Amino acid sequence: MEKVFENIADLQFGLYEKPVESGDTIYLQVKDFDANNQFSNEPSAFLNSDEKSFKHLLKDGDVIFVAKGFRNFAWTYRESFGPAIASSIFFVIKVDTSEILPEYLTTLFNSTAYQQVFQQLGAGSSIPSIRKSELEAIKIQVPPLELQRKTVMINELYLKELQLTTQIIDEKQKYYNSIINKLITQEHV
Numbered sequence: 001m002e003k004v005f006e007n008i009a010d011l012q013f014g015l016y017e018k019p020v021e022s023g024d025t026i027y028l029q030v031k032d033f034d035a036n037n038q039f040s041n042e043p044s045a046f047l048n049s050d051e052k053s054f055k056h057l058l059k060d061g062d063v064i065f066v067a068k069g070f071r072n073f074a075w076t077y078r079e080s081f082g083p084a085i086a087s088s089i090f091f092v093i094k095v096d097t098s099e100i101l102p103e104y105l106t107t108l109f110n111s112t113a114y115q116q117v118f119q120q121l122g123a124g125s126s127i128p129s130i131r132k133s134e135l136e137a138i139k140i141q142v143p144p145l146e147l148q149r150k151t152v153m154i155n156e157l158y159l160k161e162l163q164l165t166t167q168i169i170d171e172k173q174k175y176y177n178s179i180i181n182k183l184i185t186q187e188h189v
Contacts, residue, residue: 001143003099006136010094013132014064014086015056019045025053026084030066036162037073037110039081047085056085056092061102063093065109067130072118074109076102091135100140104148107155108140 005011019027023046026032034040047053058064060079064086066072074093077084086092095102108114117138122128143151 001141002139003142004136005138005140008096008099008140008142009105011132011136012092012094014088014090014092015053016088017047017053017085019047019087022046023048024083025049025057026082028064028084028086028090030069030071030089033073033075036159037075038159038163039075045087049083053085058084058086058092059094061095061097062086063095063102063105063109064090065093065135067091067118067122067135069127069129072109072115072122072130074106076106091132100142101145101148101152103152103155105140107151 014028017027019029025047026043027045027047029044032040032042032044049057058077060077062077063074064077065074066089068089093102093105095105109118118130119128121130121134142148
């Protein structure tokens with residue numbers, strides 16, 4: 001079933017704040033995410049909690065979405081990640097979980113079909129930017145929750161496979177370099 005985005009989610013802006021090198025809250029930046037839209041495990045900025053930032057703390061299941069620039073992607077926040085605030089480059093999406101799973105929306109927004117939609121919305125300026133009203137007007141495919149769960153599971157398996165493939169490639173590169181270095185060293189002895 002297709003639904004208008006604003007009918008199944010609430011959209012807010014991330015916080016604009018000057019980050020610090022260390023603090024008690026991760027201040028999420030685009031550069032903190034890898035090419036597969038996963039957090040790189042190395043936060044680049046932090047904030048110290050105060051009254052202003054407290055109301056911007058991400059809640060379990062919030063989806064953050066980059067709507068500015070050439071790389072639009074979504075990521076689902078979970079409490080186990082630790083305290084975090086999305087910077088102003090992100091929209092913070094709070095979904096109606098009786099309608100749509102946060103991870104399903106993330107999978108959908110990161111899919112090729114939706115990436116094409118986002119590119120069209122942001123076209124026409126030197127730095128593409130999707131306006132809040134444009135994002136709220138997008139139509140979202142909302143199948144039954146069980147099908148959403150299956151879609152999320154397939155996506156999670158795919159991301160795990162990508163991670164393992166990257167690890168294998170890294171190990172092969174190390175092994176190759178080790179062999180070449182040994183051969184070069186033996187040549188000169």
